[in-house]
Structure formats: C-alpha cells, structure tokens
Amino acid sequence: MNPLLLATLLLPALAEDAAPTPTPETTPEPAAAPDIVAEAEVVLFEIDAHTTGVYIPDHRAPLVDVWVQVPVGQWDEGLMDSGGLEAWTNQFDDPAATLRSRADERAMQLAAGLRTGRSILYLGCLAEDLPEAKTLLGDIFANRAYDEAQFKRDAKSNEKSWELEQKDPASVRDRAVMALSFSETDPRQLEPTPYALPVRDSDTLAQLRDRMLQTPGRYVAFAGDLTIEQARDFATGLLPPADPSITWTEMPVEPLRERPDRHVVPLANTNQAYLDYFQMGPSTSDQHYPAWLVAQHVLGGHFFSRISVALRHDGGDTYSASAYSNVDNTSTPAGIVTFTRADNLDATEKKVKDTLATFHAEGITAQELDEAVRYFRGKALMRTQTPEQLLTRTMYNLGNDKPLAWHVNDPAPMAQLTLEDVNAVIREHFDPADFTMVVVVPE
Template sequence: MSAPHRTAEEIGRTAAGPRPVPSLGTQRAAADLSHVDTTLSNGLRVLAVRKPTVPLVELRVWIPFAGEDKLHPATAEVLAETLLTGTARRDRIEIDADLALIGGDLASGVDPERLVVTGTSLADGLPTMLDVLADALTGASYADAEVERERERLIERIAVSRTQPRTIAREALQKHRYGDHPAVREVPQAEDVAVVTPEQVRALHRASVLPRGSVLVIVGDIDPETVIGDLEKAFGGWASDRSAVRLPPLPDLVGGNVLLVPRAGAVQSQIRLSAQTVSRTDPRYPALQLANLVYGGYFSSRLVENIREDKGYTYSAHSGFEFTDKTAVVNVDADTATDATAAALMETRYELARLGLVPPTAEEVESVRQYAIGSLVTAASSQGGLAAQLSALAATGLGVEWLAGHPERLAAVTAEDVANAALEFFAPKRFTGVVVGDADVLAPKLTALGDVTVGEPA
C-alpha cells in the first residue's frame, strides 16, 4: 500500500512544529577571481578569468548574428554546422586530430541572436585550440561536399524537430509575442535549407562573422594578463571595420488574450505564458528573481505544489527568465493531459494572482534566497559553469563584477521588496501566451475561462 500524499507544508513540519529554516549565514561572492576584462585591437571584448581548479580551459565566443534576409536563418544554420569542417590550412580530419592531441573540442551553434562557439582543452593545449579557432574564424572554407553533407543532415533534424510538441509550442509563442520580428525565426524551414549554397554560406561568413561587438570568455588554469597577448597574436588576422549585427530591439510584450493553437488529435497540451519584466541591471531585479522562485522557479514553488504535487495536472511546471539583448521576459511552462488543460490554466492564473494578493511569507523568501544564492555559487564553481554564466552576462555588457556582487544584492532583498515585485510583475493581466492542443476538445472550456481566443492550426 503506497504512503499517503503529503504536501510540502506537511513535509516541512515536525511534531514540535515547522522545521526551522537555517540562517543564511555570511554571504561570499559568487566569483572572487583574478581576471582581465578588456577589448582587443580588433574590437573583440575579452573576459579572461583564472580558475585553476583543474588543468583545463573553457572558452566561449559570442558573436551577434542577426539578419533580415528570408534565407538568413537557413544559411546561418548551415554555417554553424560547417564552420569547423575545414579551412584553407586544415581539413575536417586535421581539425579533429589537432584538437584530440590536446584533449580538446570545439563546437558551434546559432540562433536568431548570436553565433556561439564553445571549446575546451587541456591548459597547456590552449595555443593549439586558439590557432584552430582563429583558423576557422578567418579561413573556414565551407567546401561544397561538407556543406551538402551537413545540409542534408540538417534537413532531417528539422523535419524531426517540427514534429515535437515543444518546438511547435515555442514557435507559436514566438509568433504570438513578436509577430514577424527576426527573433521569431528560430528553426528554419527545411525548404529554405535545401536551397542554401556553399557560396551563400561563405558570403554570410564574410559579412557577419566579425570581432567588433563580439565577446570571448576564457576561464581556466591561465594567467589572465599573459593570455591577452596570446589572444592578440592568435586573432590578429580576424579584423573588420564593421561591427557584428545585433538583433533589432524586441517590442515590449503587452498582456492580453491567450491564443489556443489547434493541434488536432493531440493527447497533451502545452501551456506557455509570458510577460515583460526588467533586465539584470534594474534595481528591482533581485526581488523579482526571488518572486519568480516562489511562484514557479524551483521544485518547491507554489505553482509546482499546486498543479503537480496537489492536483497532478502535470509532471513538469516551471517559470523562468528569458533574456534577449537588453530585454527580459518571464515565461511559465506546463505540459498537461488534454482533459486537465483548462483546469491547469485556471490554477496557473490563480497562482499568479495569489502571488500578489497573498505575498510570500518571510519563510518563503528566506528559502528562495538560500536557493538563489546557493545555485549561483554552485554554478560558478566549475570552469564550464562560470564560462557559461559570464558569456550570458557579457552579451549584455556585464561581467565578473556583476556576478560577484549578486549574492549581496539577493541577501539585501526584504519580504516587502518581493511582495512589491510580485504585485507589479506577476499580475495575470500582464501575461499573454499560447495553449497548443486539440481545439475540438479544449475550445469550449478554455473560452469559458475568458481571455482565450482560437487561432489557426499549428
């Protein structure tokens, strides 16, 4: 016989009363590190951080990579797939062999905002990794055979991706939020990929793989002062008077109706809600971050307790921030069975309203504060985690100083600050979004809830 279900509140109690939340203790910086933050002569910003926990180096290159052309998303995807398949000096096999000798790896990916190259190697193999990377950035050849091979693989992956409910929901949300803005085109059309030529890929590289306005983050067993000279030497041939192309500003997200996107016969629905918030540099952001955790940002949140633990409407519910350039939104995600969708949306909205009207208690605030600070420190404890964090921050002009000071900002947030953030940013009327599911079943119940309209099929 299975044990009876216990709520989070019951789990947190003993015979003598609620389990006390341990004191937060003295806060230490998330990153108290030797580092250099500078700009090379070619306009590339570099954050070099010494973290000698293991004899490795982690590297991230972030290149703004927006484009207005209809074929840009497809061409950019093919470029990312073939950037490291050969140069004038090395073919694919030679690139792989050089990296293998230093325990290294390089990979590239792209989205509507940026082209990203990630790398890792043994610390003493850094000169080789930089040489291979610079070779690709300045001399990628995009050989016809390589482009054709990767293009066909990409077409197959896109076909599979477009059948996935999460991809369908994400695309529907983006179109509902931002219309025809270039940020919407995250997954290219297979028919567009099919017509991309090697020369178009080479032309895009020449026009858009540019150092000025880009960022390189390097973390590991290095001397930050010395590595700057190594980078100047390695990337001396990567230069242009033009700057990398940034996305046009996103329009402010305005609350409104939720769009029901029909997906005939679907046995599950995807609920995606979104609202405008503030960037990391806004003084209200630390309180907003804690308010989000209370709502749905971690497993012990109110939303998870309600629609997962108590009512069983979903296996996974979550809320979190999405940063694009200098803008930020908060997203709420939940996947539910079709017959539970209307009730799950109602409870999701209810918890949004309750967060403002029944503010987080002092105990809730202290719990999420510890979680936020602990997660930040933990993520920054590894070379890869620190490199990923700094790369995301550097894209908006921030760096080590912001990361190091954030635990103190979180520690200073009061319960009143969190209550104000909840009331200001989590009001249900601020949210819009989509529900993707079987409209024949869902439409009567969802429209009865109010503020739901039925759209075109996915």
C-alpha cells in the first residue's frame, strides 16, 4: 500500500486512540432541543373602508412576504369564460418582460393564482428592497400590455399537459372519479377538454383585472421583517380605489350524482391496474371533520396505516397504498388509492374492500388514536414555523370566513376526541355501501 495513503488512514484512528476519555465531570451536557417557535400575532388594520391590512411580524431573517388578495375566485359567474385567469395571473408578463426583469434583478419572487372565492398575488423580497417592491407592484397593477408570446406558450403548455393526462393512469382515474361525482355544470367538475385561453386582448384583460382589484373586501397582507408602520406605508395607495357597485356571484354547487358500485376505465399502453375506492368526504365545516381526519389517517395516512400494511407489508401487492382527501368547504371525493399488476387486480380489490369493511366494523384502537393526534400535533407545528406559512393560513381563513387561528389539520379538537367519538364517525362515514370502486385497466 502507498505509505502516504496508509498514514492518511491511520492518523485519525491513532488520534482517537490517544484522545483521553472524558470523565463524568467533564462530559458536556447534550444540547437542548430548540424550542418550537411560538406563532406570531396576527394584526389587522384598516387601509380604507374597503381594504384591510394584515401584519404578521417575524424578525428572524431579513425577508418579507407581501400578499394581495381580492374576493373574486374561479367559481364566480363568468370570470373564467371572460379571461379572468389570464387577466390576473399574466398581469406581470408585459411584452418586453420588464416587470419580471425588475423582480429578477433584486431576487424578488412573483406568483399569482385563482382559488375558490379569492384571487392572490404574492411577492417575496428582501426587507431592504421594500420601497422597490411597492413600486414594482404598483407598476404591475397599472400594466395595460399583456405578452402575446406568453399566451402562446401557455396555450402550448395546456395542450401538452392535456395530452399527457390522457396517457397517465392516475390522471385518467382521477377524472373518472370527478365525472362520477359531479354534473358537467358543477364548479367542482374538471374541464372536459384542454383549457383554451378565452381572451387575448390586452385592453379587455386589463379592464377585467382592474375590476377584480376594485372589488370591495380586499386585503394587503405582510409577514416577515418589517414594522407595522412600514406595512401601513406600503399598503397606502397601492391599490386603485374600490368600487362598491362591483359584485360577483359565485356559481352554486349542485346535487351529487348517484354513483355505481364499480366503474372500469380501459387505457392503452399500461400493464397495471389503478384503483380508487372513494366516497364523498365531509366539508371542513362538518362537526365530524376532526374525527374523520383521524380515521382517514389511521386508514391510509402513513407508512404503517391499515391499507399500507394490508397491501404492501403483508401482501406485497403494491409499492404504494394510501388514503387521500380533497379538503374544501364543500363535499369532495376522498378514498383509497393504489395500483398493482393487472393479473393481481381481483385479489387487490378484495383486500381493499375487506380492509375497509373491517375498519368500518371494528373502528380504531386507543393506540392508533393517540398516535394520530401526536402526528397532527407535530404536523401543525411544522406548518406554522415560517412567516409565509402563517400568512398562507391566515389569508385562507380570511378568504373563507374561518377564525384567524383555524387550520385544516388543527390538533386541538382532535385531542378532545374519545375513542368512541372516532369510532362512531367511522360507523357513519366509512360504510362500504357508500363507496365506489374506480379501476383503470389495460385496454
């Protein structure tokens, strides 16, 4: 062996041998685990009669998140058909790309999106760049020229995404679930064809964006390393004056469809079967929602859940088996998803149904309840550690008439549940008679 290499290998070992063993008196105490950061206070302040400011201080890092939210969303009558998505999400895409370039020069983040009942524009920046951030946002809201080239890129992206969805078994399965659940005109239904940009005229889009911005009930929110005085100064004059005459009508959800017990979708170019055994889950305002979440977690929310043990650990039928839910203010699909070899479909389908039947009949154990509550307690802490996380939760709550401190996986009501509470909800909400099996199989 090379002598130099031998010496290199031996020196660390010799050093360890020569190092004195610490005595009990000199052994350092293990470092204490860092405390969980307490949630910052949320402060609301008036900007004008139709606009509210939100301030969440956090001075641990020199970063600021800015969030503009208007009470207009994707379910509002006529918004999507008149170009609302493009008017809002493309407003910082001008033909010369100057707005995005200015953001990039100072490492600012820009994002925009439409949700149910609200539209959001987000900007993240360094605290020292707040003046430039306000100027940039003001110029974005004043922009009257939309980038035609970006529309073309978006259209091509939509087309390719649609083509991919038609070949992806999970996407085909998900679309079948939605089609079985909702009527064609229900706002919860997925688009049956590739999304086509309805409007590309800059003047029309700018006018629609202005109308969205002028809708009363607006918020300008801040989280991070700034003072409330800085937040007030930033928010003042940022938005155009609100127009109290502007109103929007949200499309109503429609009665759920009657579903078959089983639905099969053939798909070319696959040698596996994809399953979704689903029901309609409760809304977030349902009194049983906390107990239902605990039950759903035990059924399929972790690596050693009931369904994962039955299909993966015990049977080796699949690599993945889990339970899902689409959390919303209305009832939406929730179920068990997995996949397996096509020739193993019958056996896997039986195991899924048997697991749910046992779950419904016997409920969960005290240990499973305790572990689930601990899981959600830890998850809640992990999701409320950064200013952006707190801001996201706060703005969701304000936009959905929830208490400021509410969050979807709140462990507090779960900790009050008894074993009988959860098992009673399982008997009511996890009846196999209410489930539909959707299967995507090789064509």
